[in-house]
Amino acid sequence: MTRELYNLRPLPAADAPTPLTDEEERRVQAVLFNELGNAIADQGWARFPAYTPEDRRRLVAVAHRLSAHWGRPVSVEAEDPTRMRLFLPGCAG
Incomplete structure (x- = not known):
């Protein structure tokens, strides 16, 4: 008996993080945009963990989106x- 397998993604190497789907990535970006944006608006800066290059890339993208949103x-x-630390230039923290 043969089984058809749909919607499968290849697994990364044992030490690599599992990649996010496009929908998961959009959700993560939206949460970071709101949470970090609120923290930066309140105190001028925010810190967030970034354990992988993908995490760092995501935080840089959020900073660019916040810059465009706030002008x-x-x-x-x-x-x-x-x-990583996201901040408004000139704000202490």
């Missing part, structure tokens, strides 16, 4: 290998 730059810097 003022939102900067991003790595504080250490596992944490």
Whole structure:
């Protein structure tokens, strides 16, 4: 008996994170946009963990979206290998 398998994605290597689907990526970006945007609006900066290059890429994309949304730059810097800081230039924190 043969079975048809649909909607399967190849698994990444054992040490690599599982990639997100397009819908999951949009949801994550929306949550980060709202949560980090609120934190930055309240205190001028926000920290968020970034353990993988994909996490860092996602946070940079959120900073660019916030910059476009607010019409003022939102900067991003790595504080250490596992944490990124998004901030409005000129705000202490």
